[in-house]
Amino acid sequence: MDTAGILAVLADVPDPEIPAVSVLDLGIVRGVGGGKVQITPTYSGCPATRFIEESIREALDAAGYRDVGIETVLSPPWTTDWISDEGKAKLLAYGIAPPDLAKAATCPQCGSTDTEEVSRFGSTPCKAQWRCTSCLEPFDRFKCH
Numbered sequence: 001m002d003t004a005g006i007l008a009v010l011a012d013v014p015d016p017e018i019p020a021v022s023v024l025d026l027g028i029v030r031g032v033g034g035g036k037v038q039i040t041p042t043y044s045g046c047p048a049t050r051f052i053e054e055s056i057r058e059a060l061d062a063a064g065y066r067d068v069g070i071e072t073v074l075s076p077p078w079t080t081d082w083i084s085d086e087g088k089a090k091l092l093a094y095g096i097a098p099p100d101l102a103k104a105a106t107c108p109q110c111g112s113t114d115t116e117e118v119s120r121f122g123s124t125p126c127k128a129q130w131r132c133t134s135c136l137e138p139f140d141r142f143k144c145h
């Protein structure tokens with residue numbers, strides 16, 4: 001099985017909600033081996049979950065990996081810890097505060113950590129809405145479990 005080739009394909013599959021990051025960056029891909037790709041949905045309530053699997057299927061088929069299966073693994077559940085450092089940098093560049101349980105959210109506009117949560121419900125079910133108290137800009141943040 002061409003693990004490196006499959007990983008290269010997955011690195012080009014964008015997250016349907018945040019096209020700036022790939023399913024690899026977000027840690028949705030749990031592993032490649034045994035003739036299949038194992039994925040874990042970011043949030044079980046996320047309407048994008050099914051679309052992510054279809055996107056990966058299409059990308060694998062297009063690259064000639066039709067015999068590679070996709071297995072959804074629900075346990076242990078995905079956490080924001082699985083987002084790669086590169087993925088976190090891309091999220092910040094895209095205007096979404098990367099999750100960091102140890103720190104307050106960092107404002108993507110001015111870098112201030114004087115921020116507050118406005119609503120648990122942001123633009124999608126996976127994100128909460130935050131606001132910077134320095135520059136008053138609202139921004140999205142991944143919900144931490």
Ligand SMILES: [Zn+2]
Binds near residue numbers: 112132
């Ligand atoms: Zn700010």
